[in-house]
Amino acid sequence: MDLDWEKLVKRYVWNDERTPYLTRVAKLTRTQAQYELFGYALLVGVLFAALSVASLSSELPHGDAAGVSLYAFTVCCAAVLLGATRHPWAALWCAGAPLGLLAYFAAWGFHPGLETGDKALLVAAVLAWLLYSLRVVAVARAWQGLAGPG
Numbered sequence: 001m002d003l004d005w006e007k008l009v010k011r012y013v014w015n016d017e018r019t020p021y022l023t024r025v026a027k028l029t030r031t032q033a034q035y036e037l038f039g040y041a042l043l044v045g046v047l048f049a050a051l052s053v054a055s056l057s058s059e060l061p062h063g064d065a066a067g068v069s070l071y072a073f074t075v076c077c078a079a080v081l082l083g084a085t086r087h088p089w090a091a092l093w094c095a096g097a098p099l100g101l102l103a104y105f106a107a108w109g110f111h112p113g114l115e116t117g118d119k120a121l122l123v124a125a126v127l128a129w130l131l132y133s134l135r136v137v138a139v140a141r142a143w144q145g146l147a148g149p150g
Contacts, residue, residue: 025135025138025139025142026142028139028142028146029146029147029148030143030146030147030148031148033086033139033142033143033146034086036136036139037082037083037086037091037136037139037140037143038083040079040082040094040132040136041079041080041082041083041094042079042083044075044076044079044082044094044097045076045079045080045083048072048073048075048076048079048097049072049073049076051072052069052070052072052073052076053069055068055069055072056069060108068104071100074093075093075094075096075097075100078090078093078094079094082094082136082140086140086143087140088137088140088141088143090140091133091136091137091139091140091141092137092140094133094136095130095133095134095136095137097129097133098126098127098129098130098133099130101126102123102126102127105122105123105126110122
């Protein structure tokens with residue numbers, strides 16, 4: 001049995017149509033942009049839906065601050081709107097989520113069990129997410145002018 005690894009990777013991991021993350025925004029088709037916006041909205045929506053419920057716990061460093069849960073819920077709602085309407089304002093609100101996480105880290109700190117390297121890795125991941133979020137905003141802004149059916 002001979003497996004064609006390149007074909008499998010191309011089919012399940014990297015697909016020009018469904019995973020166009022290295023394609024410039026101006027070169028995207030509507031179908032590619034739709035897949036990218038949907039994937040981002042799904043990831044952010046699920047993450048912040050769970051965060052909005054988990055942040056209701058008084059065991060977390062922020063205590064009984066309902067604002068954390070409310071903000072997480074608004075990001076979840078914006079992600080749903082982004083997935084449904086592809087509106088740039090919803091993308092912009094979702095793009096603020098990494099900044100919200102950085103503000104949370106600055107205000108209440110990190111989990112006490114995290115080492116310095118873990119904290120640095122977490123901050124680097126959030127900053128990378130912020131950079132990618134700027135691309136998502138650009139894709140949402142360009143949505144109306146993209147070629148292809150939509």
